[in-house]
Amino acid sequence: MACLGESRGTFLFDLHCCNLLTPRSPDETKGRQMTIGFDQTPSKRTKAVRALREQLSAQRNAEAIEHIKTLTAKLREDPEILFLESLALERCKRFPEAVAAAQRSVKSASHPEPMLVLARCHRVMGNTEDALHWCDRAEEKLPDNETVAYLRGGTLEDAGRFDEATAVVEPWVKKYAASGRPLPIGLRLEWSKLLVQAKQYDEAISMIDESVAMKELPPPAVNQQLHLKAKACDRKGDYAGSWDAADKANEIGRLEFDPALYADQVSALIENWSAERMAKFPISSCDSEVPVFVAGMPRSGTSLIDQIIDAHPKGAGVGELAKIEDFARHLASVYDAEIEPPACFGRFDSKRWTRAANEYVGEITRVAPPGAERIVNKALGNNKLVGLIARLFPKTRIIHAIRDPRDVAISCFMGGFNNRLHPWTTRAEWAARAWEQSMRMMEHWKATLDVPILDVHYERLVSDPDTEFPRLIEFLGLEWDDRCRDFYKSKRTVRTLSYDQVNRPLYTSSVSRHKNYEPMLAGIEFPAYDPFGGEPAAAAGRSEGS
Secondary structure (H helix, E strand, C coil): CCCCCCCHHHHHHHCCCCCCCCCCCHHHHHHHHHHHHCCCCCHHHHHHHHHHHHHHHCCCHHHHHHHHHCCCHHHHCCHHHHHHHHHHHHHCCCHHHHHHHHHHHHHHCCCHHHHHHHHHHHHHCCCHHHHHHHHHHHHHHCCCCHHHHHHHHHHHHHCCCHHHHHHHHHHHHHHHHHHCCCCCHHHHHHHHHHHHHCCCHHHHHHHHHHHHCCCCCCHHHHHHHHHHHHHHHHHHCCHHHHHHHHHHHHHCCCCCCCHHHHHHHHHHHHHHCCHHHHCCCCCCCCCCCCEEEEEECCCCCHHHHHHHHHHCCCEEECCCCCHHHHHHHHHHHHCCCCCCCCHHHCCCCHHHHHHHHHHHHHHHHHHCCCCCCEEEECCCCHHHHHHHHHHHCCCCEEEEEECCHHHHHHHHHHHCCCCCCCHHHHCHHHHHHHHHHHHHHHHHHHHHCCCCEEEEEHHHHHHCHHHHHHHHHHHCCCCCCHHHHHHHHCCCCCCCCCCCCCCCCCCCCCCCHHHHHHHHHCCCCCCCCCCCCCCCCCCCCCCCCC
16 A cells, blocks of 8 residues: 655654555555455545545545545445545544544454554554554554554653553664664654653753754654654753753754734633623533633643543543534634624524534543543643633533643653744743733632633642642542542553653652753743742652653
């Protein structure tokens, strides 16, 4: 099967090792043709497959998904078309749907490529054991295959199982070293991450510098590697080197951010979602208390909050689910500020809002463990959507995650966010202004909404867990459970920038992290911040990591 017209490197970064496999022997090629060839080319099938491949090659993934909907029912169940559909859905980050399509493909024809789609999707969704299962299935078809190896290694590394990941990846590193051949990009990336986790910072930095100098390395990969170098330098104590690496990473694809324009946009949001206007907005009749939302700035402890709740036997986390953002985009496409509510939302009346709310509850219930009574969503854009969330789920609870703006600025600058979605993360002074506007939005929601909103300060959370953890669980209407203290023992994998932090015991060394970067922050005006309100901080907890 062709590589859909893309370089191997591009697939590695867009799709978490989504390169399509190349057969290694005549026997493997023969088996591949037998499996993927399926029926001998009925014309409609051939045309459909060719068209889908062209669309995927051109990155027209949404178009490919729509094209499949026009095919006959029989063609839509063709194993190869199901595989191509799963690939398009994966690229569009519609992972549960991609899993469903790939499973149907495997059920019809046991081929390794949809198995790898299943492994990648489960990896992204944090389903570590499912991802490893599909790596096993793919390896049965492709024994001793490096693509399967670094997908397995990356899955284990994501889960914080660094020793197991090293055991998978290191033999391949040694094999290439012994042969004198250069290490392939995918293995280089996984191995450099494992070197950082093993605290072999100098070796990791040397490998990263070599990778960045490779002409064939695409810009997203260069960005990723430079952010990894920033992490290595930070942990090594080379803060100037860390800042320099992050600054170079953020220059790649950097978009201009206008703080004044952003403040105007927040003002418009506040005006459009005033108490007077919201009283006339459509409101859902969904009465579920299951949905819980974390709002606030990125890198403010949102993943830690998510893990604490998920550790409760009646709680669960769904990560950064974008379902509400998708509904907001539909609303924005028809919204007319010149028309009084509720007519300003066009066809999206209360019935449609109720339908959207019930569909959301159904989706999070399906992906959460059975018996979950509170399911938390920590999508990054929630601070802008609290008003909409309150109208969709009148019985929801909102947790406002807050952290020192200087630490937020450093963590975002070092974090490797999507520059197009969060352009303010690429400069510390922009992050300071974005923090200011986030607080402004949250204060507006507190003043205008009836739903309960709980402020959770990161500094309090990590320094006084005996008070803050039970306070958080009580806010959700749940009884305290000691398993929440052991959140890091969960087998669940967190697929965020904090993945290698929340999978270990509580630590406080990220508090006041900005002090390591004071020379770089000089001259930036940050909002005043005191998480303890003048009170002395509780005794510090475990102090390890960053």
